[in-house]
């Protein structure tokens with residue numbers, strides 16, 4: 001007898017689970033940086049690309065990206081940035097008398113400009129993780145309902161997927177525009193589909209987001225997975241493995257059948 005372990009609903013994060021947007025992050029960080037600190041050219045900043053990619057997991061929200069680049073230009077050590085990022089980030093803002101809100105606005109402008117002036121170029125800065133497109137296509141054809149819950153604008157996610165030949169209805173992509181925490185969206189999905197929480201599986205690369213789901217008493221039974229191929233650290237992996245109710249997932253498992261996700 002085959003016992004099916006497939007979830008009724010599968011919710012996936014986008015950046016760091018389906019798509020690797022590192023090139024776009026760096027491009028946007030650079031263009032924003034140049035507007036804030038005018039003494040360096042874009043070419044010079046390219047020297048810091050590799051360190052920036054390595055340190056990407058320290059970033060919690062987009063506006064910190066140009067600040068991370070600044071930290072590297074100032075010569076701060078990667079180790080220090082790794083362990084003390086929120087303090088260092090605050091200090092860099094103070095040092096140059098910068099306002100977080102201004103940086104958020106600048107960064108959004110940079111991104112919007114890029115998208116409107118060169119949409120094709122912008123889309124090309126996004127890479128999909130190996131095997132993921134095939135897996136998603138398979139899931140769409142299965143009885144499991146697939147949702148993407150992301151902090152990116154939903155329409156961009158839809159365009160990126162379309163370019164890969166993946167057609168997902170607009171209402172299956174829940175993006176930045178819905179303006180609510182991910183756990184709230186998960187809760188609504190369960191209610192909307194009249195499911196019990198353990199029929200919803202959620203894959204995310206930010207451990208903090210999984211912890212927030214766990215803190216919701218009515219969502220305790222949701223099956224949570226930390227995508228170890230995304231923007232997180234070995235330390236995060238250890239924490240996930242030692243957290244009751246959080247499963248550490250590899251890309252190999254993700255691309256395999258559901259029973260291997262829980263093994």
Ligand SMILES: [Mg+2]
Nearest residue numbers: 013015016205
């Ligand atoms: Mg993510």
